[in-house]
Amino acid sequence: MTGGTQTDTGHRLVLVAHGTRNVDGNQVSRAVAEAAGRRLGLPAMASFVELSEPLFSEVMEDADRPVIVVPMLLSTGFHVRSDLPEAIARASVPVTLGRTLGPDPLLAQAQVDRLLEAGAERGQRVVLVAAGSSDEAARCDQMGAVSLLARAWDGPVELATLSGHGTRPDEIVRPGDAVSPYLLSPGHFADRIGRLDVPDTVVAEAIGPHPLVVDLVVQRAEELLAAEAAGR
Template sequence: MTRRPRLVTVAHGTRKSGGNEVARQITLAAGLALGVEAVCSYVELSDPLFEDVVAADVTPTVVVPLLLSTGFHLRQDLPRMASAAAGPLVLGRPLGPHRLVAQAQLEQLARVGARPGDGRLVLVAAGSSDPLATRDLTRAAELLGRSWGSAVEVATLSALGRRPAEVVRAGDVVSPYLLSPGFFADRARDESLAAGAAVIADVIGPHPLVVDLVVQRAHALESVRQTA
């Protein structure tokens, strides 16, 4: 019987242990659901690094990036690191934009008392210099807006796009388009509050819907590997 490939996830990485723990929890839950070995790795700032994980084991591997948009890491860093793999490897696409991510955001908004129709909603993302990331953020806002019932504005904390100070108005509701706590999550909260936001949801975190999406992506990648 052919051995099923292991799951390797790759998150950005942060110096805040709580942020890295989110990636570990998602990976553990997805591995249990799939019934396979699951390893969490990072692009930078935390161990184990993705490149080291794939270079150290010949086991066939499917890689699910725990990233929410296209960007430099996904289009440049991860393919370069994956080229060092010791065994067969299939690299997947980012988690977002996706309806399950949008639903997880909506549930995080509900946790802080925000409901569709409560007011103007702003999605705040880390930002990227890659124009394809801007496309992804526009789509993420569209998906969230379908459930919210009105158009969702987008603000970014770096690179391309408008900053929270330019987008957030007094009384607005803010949904961070961030998976984990860390530097950008702190900035999203601080800058949104400074701009007058009334309600700010928590980051998406190790939400069960995110785990479901990782499982879906792993299944799809396994099918790709089998037919390659």
């Protein structure tokens, strides 16, 4: 575990997730924000690009103190390249944008935990299923996540995507496989994975508000605070 309780630096921590119509899915980001803020000693909140409130764009417009932003996103893509910078440009206070959460060894270990909870066995072939993207940088990030999970799982891991570039789950998942959703929260994509109709497969839950996700958010936030302090 990283990051003990710190003194309020005058910043606000804002997590930004994609957003979903699934209430439980949005609650994941809120729970992680609360836990990370408590660890950092900062006021913290979750926001969303779309489909749920508060919208990140509105949070940026209303910000009244310096903000550090940690994307609750697993790979580079349109939101990171376009939506988030455009919203940040409208803020009237200093805003520092952090890196996406994935790929990262902590996420891989959290996936291992979810696989074991679902009944998967070490060495069992795993298919990591990502939401997918048409962005080549996102594809590289997904392959990085596959490599990290294979190392943490100590077994073969293949990649499938639900959209964009890549092989679809029903083309690659075989009877006897385990499926690891590369998703932070329940919602549309997790529901699609849950409907996968392949006999004798073990399907893990989405990563969710795992303690290691909180650790990772705290790490990202501490990186931003340290960079700001060094630049003063």
